[in-house]
Every structure is written in C-alpha cells, then in structure tokens.
Amino acid sequence: MxxxxxxxxxxxxxxxxxxxxxxxxxxxxxxxxxxxxxxxxxxxxxxxxxxxxxxxxxxxxxxxxxxxxxxxxxxxxxxxxxxxxxxxxxxxxxxxxxxxxxxxxxxxxxxxxxxxxxxxxxxxxxxxxxxxxxxxxxxxxxxxxxxxxxxxxxxxxxxxxxxxxxxxxxIPLQLPTIDVEVIAPELIKDISSYLAIENPYVALQIAHQHDHLKYLSKAQNEHIKALEIKYDFHSQKAQASETIARYNYINDILLDTVKYTSVALEENISNKIDHYLTHKFWGLIIFVGVLFAIFQSIFAWSEYPMLLIETVFVWLAEMGHQYLPEGALTNLLIDGVLAGLSGVMVFIPQIALLFAFISMLEDTGYMSRVTFMMDRLMRKVGLSGKSVVPLIGGLACAVPAIMSARTIESWKDRIITIMVTPLVSCSARLPIYTLLISLVVPKKMLLGFINLQGLAMMSLYLLSIITAVLVAWVMKLIIKSDLKSYFIMELPVYRMPRWNNVGITMYESVKTFVTEAGKVIVAVSIILWVLASYGPSNKFELIEKKYQTQEIIKGYSPEEINRLRASEKLENSYAGVLGKSIEPGIKPLGFDWKIGIALITSFAAREVFVGTMATLYSVDGDDTKMESVREKMAKATNPNTGEIVFTTATAFSLMIFYAFAMQCMSTMAVVYRETKNIKWPLIQFFYMLALAYAASFVVYQILK
Known part of the structure; x- marks a missing residue:
C-alpha cells in the first residue's frame, strides 16, 4: 500500500x-x-x-x-x-x-x-x-x-x-502557529536530543503522552519521566499555556476572515427546542413518549408485512410436501431448514423499522440529547456519562456497543459499562418478544390509540434499561477504584434526517440479520432436526408398532394418530432426551422440555429461539396441515395436563428470562476480547443467568 x-x-x-x-x-x-x-x-x-x-x-x-x-x-x-x-x-x-x-x-x-x-x-x-x-x-x-x-x-x-x-x-511547508519551545525549552531540547527528534512540538507531546505511546521502549519511557522530574514539568499547566497561545492565534485569524451578521438560526432554534427536550423532568417524559410512539408504530406497521411473509412460508411448505418426494431429505428441508428460517424471517419488518427509527433519532441529533439527559442519571449511580453511549447502542446490538466503551477513561466505569450493557434489550430479542407478546397480549386498543402489544414491548425495553442502571449501581459498590471520569459531548443542531441514510441503515441491518443470523439458524435447524427426528436404541420402531395396534388407535382419526405418533417420537428423540434432562431445573419457571431445548440452542444467538420453536413444532405436528409457528405455539398443549403451554405466566416468564440472561456467544467473545481476562465474561454469564432465573421464577409464581 x-x-x-x-x-x-x-x-x-x-x-x-x-x-x-x-x-x-x-x-x-x-x-x-x-x-x-x-x-x-x-x-x-x-x-x-x-x-x-x-x-x-x-x-x-x-x-x-x-x-x-x-x-x-x-x-x-x-x-x-x-x-x-x-x-x-x-x-x-x-x-x-x-x-x-x-x-x-x-x-x-x-x-x-x-x-x-x-x-x-x-x-x-x-x-x-x-x-x-x-x-x-x-x-x-x-x-x-x-x-x-x-x-x-x-x-x-x-x-x-x-x-x-x-x-x-x-502545499507549502507548514510554519509553526505558535512558539512551543517557550513552554518547556530545556525539556524539549533534551527529549529532542535523546530521541533524535527534529520537531519541537513532537518532543513536547511526547513529554505529555509518553506513558501511552507504544513506540517508546520501557527504558525510553523511564528516561523521559526522569527528565520531567528534573525540569519540574507539569503537564496540565503546560497544556493550559499552550491552549491559551493557540486560541490567541486562532482569534487573530478569525478576526480578519469570519463575520457574523446575526446569531446562527439553526443554533438558535436548537437551543429553544432543547429547553424542552433536555429538561430534567419533561425531557425524560418526552423520551418515554418517543419510545412509546416507536413501539406502537413497530407493531402497527409491521403486522401486514409479517402476515404476508408467514403466508409465503406456509405456502412454500405446502408446495414442498405436495410436490417433493417423501423421505428424510424432504423432511429436513421443510421441517428443518424452511421451518427454522420462517420463524425468524417473519420479523424482518420489525427489525427494519427498529433500525430506521434509531437511524432517524441519530440523524436528527435527538440521540445526542438522550445521551446528555441520561448522563445525569449515570452520575447518580456512579458511572461515567460516556457509559450512556454503549447503553443506548445496546438497543441495536451489544457487540459494537461494548466495543464503544473504549472511549471511557476510567477502568472501573469501563468494566461496569461492559458488564451491564448486555442487559439492555437488543434487536436480537425483538423476534422473541414479538412472538410471545402476540401469543398472550390481546390486540386491543386502550383509550382508542394505545396498542396493548406495543405497550408491553416498550415496558420490556424500559425494564432492561432500568435494570442495567440498578446493576451498575450495585457493581459500583463492589468494584473499587479511585479514578474519576468526566463527560464531554457536543450537541449538534437539529437537522432533518437523511432519508437515503435511513434507507441504507435499514437495508444493512436487515442484510446483517438475514445473513449472520440466517447462517446460524440454518446450521442449528439442521442439527436440531436430526436430533428431533432420530432417537436412541430402537424406540422409534417400538412407537411405530404401538400406533399400528388397533387397540391403541381405536377411536382416533388418522390426523390425530399422526399427531400423537409424532409427539411421542419427538419426546423420545435425542432432542427430547436432552430437553427432559434439564426440565426439572426449569419447571419452576413454567418451562417445559421443548423450551429447555430452545434455551440451549439460542446461546448461539438469541434469534435461534424462534427457529428452534418452529423446527420442534414442525417435527411434532401434522404434515397435512401447514401452519405458522405462531399458530402452532398458540395451540400447543401439555400432553399430561391438556393445558395450553404458552399461558400468560409462561410467556412473560420466558420474556423476562431472555431480557436478563446472557444468551449470546458473540457478546461473551467480545467481552473477553475487550477485557483480556476470562473472569469477566464468566462473571457476566453467571450473574445474568442467576438474575434471569430469579426474575422469571418470581414472575411465573405471581402470574400462574
């Protein structure tokens, strides 16, 4: 290059x-x-x-x-x-x-x-x-x-x-804008001589920054420290002197080249708007109102596109069973891959809308105001104001949000921010929330304009932010550090969003969702289909013989026999054995063994939960009747009690579990990368798991 x-x-x-x-x-x-x-x-x-x-x-x-x-x-x-x-x-x-x-x-x-x-x-x-x-x-x-x-x-x-x-x-050779040598002449001279540096300002900057410069050896660093002591060099005083000299130079330049005929109109308008949007009380109320409008819109505007996508996948499954030859390969393709993908692709409209709204908030300058307002709250729980940026970014994805915590100077603030950012509900949780809310929250309007499903969704996002702040406060008391931090942020003037930028953001987010999540979902769906379609020993042969016995099938229709046989096969499959083994531990949360399988598979990526449900209920079903994953889950019953599986108590317990649990391998990997210590992702995994289990247990016991 x-x-x-x-x-x-x-x-x-x-x-x-x-x-x-x-x-x-x-x-x-x-x-x-x-x-x-x-x-x-x-x-x-x-x-x-x-x-x-x-x-x-x-x-x-x-x-x-x-x-x-x-x-x-x-x-x-x-x-x-x-x-x-x-x-x-x-x-x-x-x-x-x-x-x-x-x-x-x-x-x-x-x-x-x-x-x-x-x-x-x-x-x-x-x-x-x-x-x-x-x-x-x-x-x-x-x-x-x-x-x-x-x-x-x-x-x-x-x-x-x-x-x-x-x-x-x-371009002519740059002339010095100020005389930097008057700031620390002897120190600059000695550093220049020691490191063979011709530029005096480079030498001065090295005096300020030598502790952080990778290209200096340990011996060079120690020698420069000794020179600082020798010449009684105070970095902050030197910076102040330099900055004053530079602004004197800048003021002289601008006096002859810039004229202001009036106060900048955009800045004036922005200041007036900020009087309300950044108000210590009304600003937070307006922010909650903005969130409310966003989630109301996500549910209202995505309903028809989602229904269309569901219909297309159901039609594809019907055509597949009708025209493809019967056999394991066809079942793998339709009940494994297609079912897994359909359960996730249906949420593309909501993912696109969520990222479109986030892009608009950033482009208009409002997201900077949210960061500014949240800084006050962060201070009260002992975090840096810069912690707000990763927390807000966590609404989209925890991985880049955690990486953005690098801008936080304080080690303690940075570690706490990294540890709590995954608690903020990311876009990967959106398909899970949407699916479960659609099962148990009615499509009703309060006061004629408040969508109950949108209200439930917003509540989950607010809960995640509040929990992250509370956990940060607890960690502040546990993790000790004497370093102080500060927060500097420029509030840009308000501008109209760039619609082409919003469109690109929507496209890129959907593309990433489909390609990245899709690859994981296809892989997990194939593995899961194999585990759900085959079992140990000769159990499947015994089940086939059982349902050929006239005494057993007497009184049942062919459709009911197919459903009972598929259900019993699934329960005795490798997947069923795995699910049954963890069922006692999750039963107090209202979860059955099928949900247990989903909890395990979704550690690869949270979105896989929906694909897992789609695959399991496709294997455990009637091939002659094609239904969407939502329809299958809504009708799912407990074979022992005959009760609906996804009751209000179970659905909300599951949503709370996913709101708090660390169900993301990529996030754990980036936490390890950023902290360079395996203990932090392990602590994060177990504290979030304990929090998720306890919160789900309480919710289920209250609502059941």
Missing amino acids: KNKLRVALVGNPNTGKSTIFNALTGLNQKIGNFPGVTVDKKTGISKLPDGQFIEIVDLPGTYSLYPKSADETIVFEVLSNQNNPSYPDLVLIVADATNLKRNLLLYTQIADLGLPVIIALNMMDLAAKGNMEIDIDALAKRLNIPVIPLAARKIQGIEELKKAIQYHTK
Whole structure:
C-alpha cells in the first residue's frame, strides 16, 4: 500500500468526517485494527480526477492531540511516528464551518507537527443559513494551506477536495502557529536530543503522552519521566499555556476572515427546542413518549408485512410436501431448514423499522440529547456519562456497543459499562418478544390509540434499561477504584434526517440479520432436526408398532394418530432426551422440555429461539396441515395436563428470562476480547443467568 499516497482523515466528533470518508471512498472500505491495539481502523481507496488511487485512513474523532481515551491516543501515535504503518503523507482535517474557532485548535496542533495539511471546511451550507460570512481565500492565505468549502451531506465540494489532494505536492511547508519551545525549552531540547527528534512540538507531546505511546521502549519511557522530574514539568499547566497561545492565534485569524451578521438560526432554534427536550423532568417524559410512539408504530406497521411473509412460508411448505418426494431429505428441508428460517424471517419488518427509527433519532441529533439527559442519571449511580453511549447502542446490538466503551477513561466505569450493557434489550430479542407478546397480549386498543402489544414491548425495553442502571449501581459498590471520569459531548443542531441514510441503515441491518443470523439458524435447524427426528436404541420402531395396534388407535382419526405418533417420537428423540434432562431445573419457571431445548440452542444467538420453536413444532405436528409457528405455539398443549403451554405466566416468564440472561456467544467473545481476562465474561454469564432465573421464577409464581 506504501506505493499509494496515504491520507489521514482527522477531525472533531460531529464534523461530518465519516460522511466525507464515505463520499471519497464509496464501497472501497475495510475495517481492521491498528497494530497492537483493539481500536477500529477504517481504511478506504479513493480515485482522484487524474486516475491516481490513494489510500485514506479514517482516524478516531478527537478535539485535540491530548487524548482522553484509547481511541484518541491513536491519533498522535499515527501522526508522530514515521514507522507506523498508517503514517500519512498528507493530513486532511475536517472542520465544522459553524464552529470554526474550536475546530481550528486541532488544526494548529497538527500543523505544528510539520505535516502537510488540507482543511475540508464542512457544513458551509449551515454557515450560510446562520448568516456567517467566511472569506475562504483570506482564510487559506492566512493559514498558507488549501481550504476547501464543503457541504458533505449534499455531496457538494467533494470533487474540488479530490483535486486539492491531487496537487498536494504544491502545499507549502507548514510554519509553526505558535512558539512551543517557550513552554518547556530545556525539556524539549533534551527529549529532542535523546530521541533524535527534529520537531519541537513532537518532543513536547511526547513529554505529555509518553506513558501511552507504544513506540517508546520501557527504558525510553523511564528516561523521559526522569527528565520531567528534573525540569519540574507539569503537564496540565503546560497544556493550559499552550491552549491559551493557540486560541490567541486562532482569534487573530478569525478576526480578519469570519463575520457574523446575526446569531446562527439553526443554533438558535436548537437551543429553544432543547429547553424542552433536555429538561430534567419533561425531557425524560418526552423520551418515554418517543419510545412509546416507536413501539406502537413497530407493531402497527409491521403486522401486514409479517402476515404476508408467514403466508409465503406456509405456502412454500405446502408446495414442498405436495410436490417433493417423501423421505428424510424432504423432511429436513421443510421441517428443518424452511421451518427454522420462517420463524425468524417473519420479523424482518420489525427489525427494519427498529433500525430506521434509531437511524432517524441519530440523524436528527435527538440521540445526542438522550445521551446528555441520561448522563445525569449515570452520575447518580456512579458511572461515567460516556457509559450512556454503549447503553443506548445496546438497543441495536451489544457487540459494537461494548466495543464503544473504549472511549471511557476510567477502568472501573469501563468494566461496569461492559458488564451491564448486555442487559439492555437488543434487536436480537425483538423476534422473541414479538412472538410471545402476540401469543398472550390481546390486540386491543386502550383509550382508542394505545396498542396493548406495543405497550408491553416498550415496558420490556424500559425494564432492561432500568435494570442495567440498578446493576451498575450495585457493581459500583463492589468494584473499587479511585479514578474519576468526566463527560464531554457536543450537541449538534437539529437537522432533518437523511432519508437515503435511513434507507441504507435499514437495508444493512436487515442484510446483517438475514445473513449472520440466517447462517446460524440454518446450521442449528439442521442439527436440531436430526436430533428431533432420530432417537436412541430402537424406540422409534417400538412407537411405530404401538400406533399400528388397533387397540391403541381405536377411536382416533388418522390426523390425530399422526399427531400423537409424532409427539411421542419427538419426546423420545435425542432432542427430547436432552430437553427432559434439564426440565426439572426449569419447571419452576413454567418451562417445559421443548423450551429447555430452545434455551440451549439460542446461546448461539438469541434469534435461534424462534427457529428452534418452529423446527420442534414442525417435527411434532401434522404434515397435512401447514401452519405458522405462531399458530402452532398458540395451540400447543401439555400432553399430561391438556393445558395450553404458552399461558400468560409462561410467556412473560420466558420474556423476562431472555431480557436478563446472557444468551449470546458473540457478546461473551467480545467481552473477553475487550477485557483480556476470562473472569469477566464468566462473571457476566453467571450473574445474568442467576438474575434471569430469579426474575422469571418470581414472575411465573405471581402470574400462574
């Protein structure tokens, strides 16, 4: 890759850096890790107007070169070490035109590293609406670098940016923006001499960051510590002096290049809206109202598409039994693979809607407000405000949510966040909730507009968030640490969602759900069908002989005989033996042996629960009557008592169990990866299992 020009993309959070990266690289992207650390490395290939291909490295968003997290440490690590595989030939700094003063702080730091720089001045359309006048030519002349105006959300200015990159060799040598040597002259001189560094600002930054820099040896680190003591170097005081000098420089630049004719309109409107949406009382009420509207809509809008998908799969099963030759292969295909897939694919409309709503909340800027509001609550239970980001992200999937906890500086806060994030109900639980709610919660409307099923769904999600917070509070008392943390977040102005972005998010989420969950479901369905279709010894032969005896079948119709024979075979199959072995342990929760099998198989992925139910009830049924998994489960009865299996007590007990239990192998794997210690995923698994068992037991005993 070194034969290609390498461009580092750098910028503050919420400046549109990811949008510009996507616009430059399109689909030519890949995700990896920076060498030696578990921080995501996003790279892409872009084609310039002259046909040249360049490599673009998207560095983590940061407000300055002084890191506040593991992600932010990477920025200086890459930009200061010429031996780093991601070291750039050119730095592209993305700056928000509406907040130029703060964004130029990062520019001045990178410029003082001596790297060639281009500024991509994004959100120029918003600056114009806010009556800001930025003299681009004057700004470029004062900074002595190319400044390219952009409106990345509208794909405006991208070609001009590519042309500027194409002519990067004509960018003049960067001159220092401030005199950094006056901050700690003797220390900078000694570090420069010791490490053979020519740039004084690199030496100063090493004085600040040497404890975290991977490219320094232990001996070098110790020597720099000794120099700090020798020259009585105080990192915070030095940072303060530097920041003041930089803002003096920035103010001088902006005085001649930027004019404000009035208060920015969008910012003014956003502030007025925030008066209500971030209010300490009404803000939370509005948030609950938003959740209520989302889950009401998910149930209301997904009903007909779900019914259509169910009908298609039932029709496919009927056609399969009608036209395919009888035999084990046909049964495997229809009762195993097709049944397993049908039980999960039916929830595609709800998955798509959930991710569409999440995307809209993020795009409009409201999700940032939710994070800000929840920060107050997090503080009271002893967590960092940054813990809110993984918890909110857990609504979609716990795996990336846990990875996002890397931005939390405090070890204690990070560990607690990782330990409680899987309690937040993710999209994988949605099919289970939907299926069980549809069995026991009536399709009724309260007060003419409140859907009872949507209300039940929202209650489960709120319960998961409340439980995560309470468990975090308990862990705060158990896990000891003296480190303090803080929370800095910029609230972007409110904007209309980008509908193409919402559409892409829906497509990608459904695609991931179908491909990732689908592969697991097919594999589990095949294994499960084999286990449910065959049994130990000669039990199946004895059952066949039993139902050929006239005394046994007397008084039963052929359909009833087929159902009784299939039910007894399933109970005596390998799957039945497995389920029966754990049934005594789960019976107090209202679960039978079939549910027990589903609890085991769904550890591969929670969605597999529905596929398991579909496979088991397809094997244990009448081939002449094709029904959806919901219909089969609704009619399922206990052979000993004759009572319905999925009563209100059992269904809610099962929902609570899945709300709290760690039924996800991928989540455990990522917890191990992030903590580097097997004890944390094991503790997480057993405490969540104990919580799930206790809560399910209480719910079942109350409702039965």
